[in-house]
Amino acid sequence: MLLTVNDLRVTYRVPGHKPVEAVKGVSFQLDAGQALGIVGESGCGKSSLAKAIIGLLAPASGEVLLDGHPQTGRHPRDIQMVFQDAAGSLNPRMTVRQTLEEVLRVHRMTSPGETEARIGELLDLVGLPGKVLGAYPREISGGQCQRVSFARCLALKPRILLADEPVSALDVSVQARILNLMRTLQRELNLGVLLISHDLAVVRTICDRVCVMHGGEFVETGKTDNVLETPEHPYTRTLLAAVPDVGRAFSGIRV
Amino acid sequence: MREKVLEIRRLSVSFQRDGKITVPVRDASLTVYAGERVAVVGESGCGKSLTAMSVTRLPPTDRAELKGEILFCGENLLTASESRLLAVRGHGIAYVFQDSTASLNPVMRVYRQITETCGRMSKAERIALSEKLLEETGLPDPPRMARAYPCEMSGGQQQRVMLAVALAQRPKLLIADEPTTALDVTTQQRVLDLIDRLSAKYGMAVLLITHNLGLVAGRMERVYVMYGGGMAESGPVRDVLTAPGHPYTEGLLAAVPRLDAPREQALHDIPGTVPSPDAWPQGCVFSPRCERADDLCRTEVPCDKPLGDKRLCACHHPCPVEGGAPCC
Numbered sequence: 153m154l155l156t157v158n159d160l161r162v163t164y165r166v167p168g169h170k171p172v173e174a175v176k177g178v179s180f181q182l183d184a185g186q187a188l189g190i191v192g193e194s195g196c197g198k199s200s201l202a203k204a205i206i207g208l209l210a211p212a213s214g215e216v217l218l219d220g221h222p223q224t225g226r227h228p229r230d231i232q233m234v235f236q237d238a239a240g241s242l243n244p245r246m247t248v249r250q251t252l253e254e255v256l257r258v259h260r261m262t263s264p265g266e267t268e269a270r271i272g273e274l275l276d277l278v279g280l281p282g283k284v285l286g287a288y289p290r291e292i293s294g295g296q297c298q299r300v301s302f303a304r305c306l307a308l309k310p311r312i313l314l315a316d317e318p319v320s321a322l323d324v325s326v327q328a329r330i331l332n333l334m335r336t337l338q339r340e341l342n343l344g345v346l347l348i349s350h351d352l353a354v355v356r357t358i359c360d361r362v363c364v365m366h367g368g369e370f371v372e373t374g375k376t377d378n379v380l381e382t383p384e385h386p387y388t389r390t391l392l393a394a395v396p397d398v399g400r401a402f403s404g405i406r407v
Numbered sequence: 408m409r410e411k412v413l414e415i416r417r418l419s420v421s422f423q424r425d426g427k428i429t430v431p432v433r434d435a436s437l438t439v440y441a442g443e444r445v446a447v448v449g450e451s452g453c454g455k456s457l458t459a460m461s462v463t464r465l466p467p468t469d470r471a472e473l474k475g476e477i478l479f480c481g482e483n484l485l486t487a488s489e490s491r492l493l494a495v496r497g498h499g500i501a502y503v504f505q506d507s508t509a510s511l512n513p514v515m516r517v518y519r520q521i522t523e524t525c526g527r528m529s530k531a532e533r534i535a536l537s538e539k540l541l542e543e544t545g546l547p548d549p550p551r552m553a554r555a556y557p558c559e560m561s562g563g564q565q566q567r568v569m570l571a572v573a574l575a576q577r578p579k580l581l582i583a584d585e586p587t588t589a590l591d592v593t594t595q596q597r598v599l600d601l602i603d604r605l606s607a608k609y610g611m612a613v614l615l616i617t618h619n620l621g622l623v624a625g626r627m628e629r630v631y632v633m634y635g636g637g638m639a640e641s642g643p644v645r646d647v648l649t650a651p652g653h654p655y656t657e658g659l660l661a662a663v664p665r666l667d668a669p670r671e672q673a674l675h676d677i678p679g680t681v682p683s684p685d686a687w688p689q690g691c692v693f694s695p696r697c698e699r700a701d702d703l704c705r706t707e708v709p710c711d712k713p714l715g716d717k718r719l720c721a722c723h724h725p726c727p728v729e730g731g732a733p734c735c
Contacts, residue, residue, distance in 0.1 A: 193591045193592070193593050194561070194562070194590075194591050194594070293680060294451075295680075321588075323450045323618045324450075324659060324663055325450055325658065325659065325662045325676055325677045326450075326676075326680075327662070327664075328662035328663075328664070328675065329674075329676040331664070331674055332673045335673065350591035350592050351592050351664070352592075352666070353621075353663075353664040353665060354664050356664065356670065357668075357674060376670070377670070380666065390593060391592065391593065392666075393596075394592040394595065395592055395621075395666060396592070396595070396596075396619060396621030396624070397624070397665055397667075398620055398621050398624045398648060398660060398663055398665060399666065399668070400666060400667070401621075401624035401625030401626075401648075
């Protein structure tokens with residue numbers, strides 16, 4: 153199994169306050185080439201879970217296993233993360249070329265002679281034209297910034313892509329393109345994809361399995377189609393009812 | 408026939424910078440009837456927000472030039488005096504913007520912001536009125552929230568406070584510019600339901616600006632689809648969304664992730680991006696991204712054609728619609 157998360161708990165401690173349990177014992181597995189969605193509203197612990205998996209937060213207990221080896225306390229290169237605020241996660245004073253060069257150099261991914269070719273490859277992978285290389289993040293669109301973030305992750309040849317609300321700040325047409333890109337990357341590079349979102353319709357477009365998170369716990373887990381067709385937990389039904397869906401709004405009329 | 412609250416007639420907004428003139432809104436026309444819920448839909452950079460802000464002349468007037476007519480209850484706001492505008496802003500027309508954190512004053516307690524437009528009042532009156540308005544917006548514990556600072560609240564709660572601010576003067580028209588884009592789906596649904604409810608209760612017209620057609624479906628009465636600074640298509644929501652006439656509407660609709668679409672199929676996306684206003688092509692602005700574009704589209708700007716009796720569509724080759732004008 154590529155990624156195994158066992159009974160992971162994240163607790164925030166603030167002196168003088170009661171500790172807050174943001175993630176209360178979450179377990180799941182993810183294999184290469186699979187896409188797993190984690191859905192829930194703000195404050196349910198999705199992002200804390202993501203940060204604990206990637207090592208940005210120390211879990212209170214539980215373990216993250218990569219190929220069966222514990223990862224706790226490390227920042228595994230095999231898992232790379234894409235954030236919601238694409239422009240905000242890029243350095244505003246670095247051009248796209250500098251951003252990509254930096255990753256390759258710091259992690260010694262390429263020798264100086266190969267860097268240029270590798271950057272070209274990365275741009276092709278995420279569907280960016282070569283002319284963006286000289287641009288600063290503020291000079292390109294939100295969707296292009298998000299593609300640069302993807303390219304930066306892929307530079308490290310990860311095996312798992314962890315995306316925390318990658319499309320919720322984007323326009324619908326751009327959102328569609330980024331979701332299509334994620335699907336292509338998952339298939340072509342056989343990546344394990346972990347997609348975190350509050351929108352079930354977004355998760356449904358690329359994820360085979362979905363975990364519904366509420367109050368720090370998984371309240372429902374299963375194949376996406378099964379969960380969406382026959383939601384068991386009342387919270388899943390609430391989430392489902394909140395999806396702004398064109399088809400459903402008129403379904404009663406068309407028939 | 409219902410009374411028109413807002414009528415925008417051929418509005419153009421132009422900016423002059425370094426001797427170059429750009430026109431991000433061109434000949435946009437729009438009507439909102441009393442108590443009606445109308446949506447303006449389009450991608451970023453289509454001129455939606457600029458149009459909405461122009462209604463009360465909010466764009467910087469030293470740089471922006473507004474042409475056309477904006478009739479609010481019959482009065483042209485483009486020629487109205489500054490003092491008259493101050494009376495309309497907040498009182499006749501209220502706004503709710505996308506970024507509630509930036510719209511609220513971080514160092515002012517909520518009750519003072521809600522009653523800022525109410526003139527002279529005692530502190531006790533301000534608090535009492537705020538509590539009443541906050542209760543209407545469905546916030547829990549209004550007495551505590553009225554005395555809180557914006558930073559003590561979540562995004563959804565702040566957006567409710569913005570609504571309370573907007574409602575303080577019982578406006579005839581509420582302009583909501585992407586009010587829920589920063590919120591998650593369950594909160595989004597609650598805030599939009601609230602706007603619907605308040606609109607029905609007070610007969611307040613709503614102009615909702617959004618990029619998500621999913622929000623418009625089943626919620627709004629009429630929709631304007633905006634592209635390249637003008638209206639691409641308009642009509643009753645159900646008609647436009649079930650049988651789009653303009654290829655842009657079709658593209659937007661297909662890009663929305665749906666719960667009933669086949670899963671293996673990639674989402675449709677509209678090729679290319681919205682060009683910036685200084686690089687708009689000749690002819691139809693949408694032609695470089697359009698599958699149906701031909702030489703006519705690339706040379707001549709399409710004018711509004713009726714599709715059926717309630718719809719308009721600015722396209723040389725609209726999708727055939729039953730009862731519509733014959734397709735060329």
